[in-house]
Amino acid sequence: MSEFNFDELSRQSPKGIVINYGVLLYKLGKSFWIFIPIFFSKSIDNKLTYFIAILGILALVLLIIAVVQFLYFKFKIDGEYFILNQGMIFKKKTSIPIERIQSVNFKQNLIHQLINITQVEIQTAGAKDVEVSIKAISRQKAEALKKRLQSDSRVIVSEDIDEEVQEVIQDELIYKLSIIELLKVSFSENHVRSFFWIIAIVFSFGYQLEDVIGDWNFADQVIKFVVQNKSAISGSLMVLGLAFVIGLIISIIVSFVRVFLRHFEQNVIKRNDGIQVSEGLFTRREDVLKIKKIQYSVTVTNPIKRKLGIQTVRIRQAGSAKTKKKKLVQLVGVKNEFLAQLNNLFFHYKPSENSETFKPSRYYLFRMFVRTFLFLLVVNGFFFINQFSTMNWILANVLIIPFSVFLVILKFKKTYFNFENKTLVVGDGKIGTITTIIEYFKTQNITYSQSFIQKRRGVATLKLQTASGVIKLPCLHQEDARIIQKRIVSEVENTTRDWI
């Protein structure tokens, strides 16, 4: 059926050596960059000669390693298993049952694109996660491999016919993100989060510099600066305001860069029993999601995004609680019509009149107030230690207290649990709105928990464990909690559908 034979062990494309080499050089650079200034700072005689000699030897050694890595990296398909052998000295043999393969994804960074090859990532689901990546094969071979790995050998004949019918409507582009949409997405990102991101990066960079420059203590400098200018900083609202504006501008720029790098030209193609999402500016990612493997989706929006009529949809697959966050598939700039289409496609979900909605007990509100109060006590303790003037202290509290109360009330209002046919919709959020949709037969196990305080108030919390993290239904009336628990357990026990 294809020109590629996967039954025999085969190597990657020879171009893979370039990729291996690139990765090795990158790793070397990453772990040794702090030594680079040494070559420029100290006056060693003939330092240039040493420098070039060491660099040359290292480059040569790495080249040999890259070639060896390439020569000993072989894979094949053996019956029901995908086999991967690697390593010369430390041999490693991986064999993955094909039916356990969850998705086969393509990735191309700038180098891949330049030399026209593809990286293939094979994700599996299960208790012990294995992940395999083939760094460099040609696009055609990658496609052929994907076809082999994702064709389910266990399909029954009747389903085969079904699939042929579906072939007709194969490969339909259902979504494309335009540049203008992308600008909207960037503009409406959570810039506060970007702000903390920047602070984290600045600090970690500062600490790295500290290693290089011996008697320079980054943290001390920062603290000294803050202490010396304490009166100026805390006294003048001007300075604070200015810092805030500058921070915000930098954050917005960072958000723009981040969104553009990651989501540039995002598009969604519907094919057979799944969707394919591709995106990225320099590094193109291509993720294939099989619909029945989707565990649930989380839709996030905030007031600005709502004004612009867009939202972000995070798709949670089995196992993605364990895999890194950057591997999560996120559709950005989703409009209402497309969201409805997605919900229908993923969960056959359509809102209707006869759905049943539960709200958390008022105890939930009470508990959040108590927790906020404790938090404010700590904050005020901090003010006290820092000897805030009475004026500042009152000012800070006048700002913080109503804002906290406002957030708590918002959260209480936005929390609900809605049963619509066989789907559960969970509402959450403070300023943003977070909506989780799950077909609840995909629950793995369910925990009903009740603290002694909750017991007195007749309230209980439910936790649904899924193959992709926990969904929490906090502080329900205990009668409601029992109804929901029974409903979900009986659905899980009696459904004929597979959770994966």
Add this chain to the structure above:
Amino acid sequence: MEDQSQFNSLDGSYYKVMIIKRLLFFLILVAVFLGLYFMNRIEGLKGLLFYLIAAGLVVLGILLFVMAGVFFRRKKYRLFDKNLTYQEGVLIHKETVVPFSRIQHVEIDEGPLERFFSLATLSVYTAGDSGKDLKINGLRLDKAQEIKDFITNYIKDE
């Protein structure tokens, strides 16, 4: 699920295991405290402070052993035709239901202390976050094996 009569208690000798474990924990705590005291590692660990901490330890010890019974009695399991349910906790009462159809595998472990009382721990794994699945301590080994076989057969038949 509210009907408590359907739930089984753990084997009585697991109470002894709990007491021994708590005793060990308490002895280690006391040893650390006395060690610190005699080696004078902590400035000011004498006089009033010493007696305060000692009193605290005594109270903690009494609580540990008095409460052991309540904790033991709260641990209950129920094997239903299509799920396994486990309850535990005093301050926070928890009830976890694991439908058989979601179970990936079942494991039986015997620690040295448990083996002495011919007890075993039954762990049930689903595809949810690991470590948050079901774990029942203090079953008689044959009982644990029986439950394991029951579940394994159910999964096979599916």
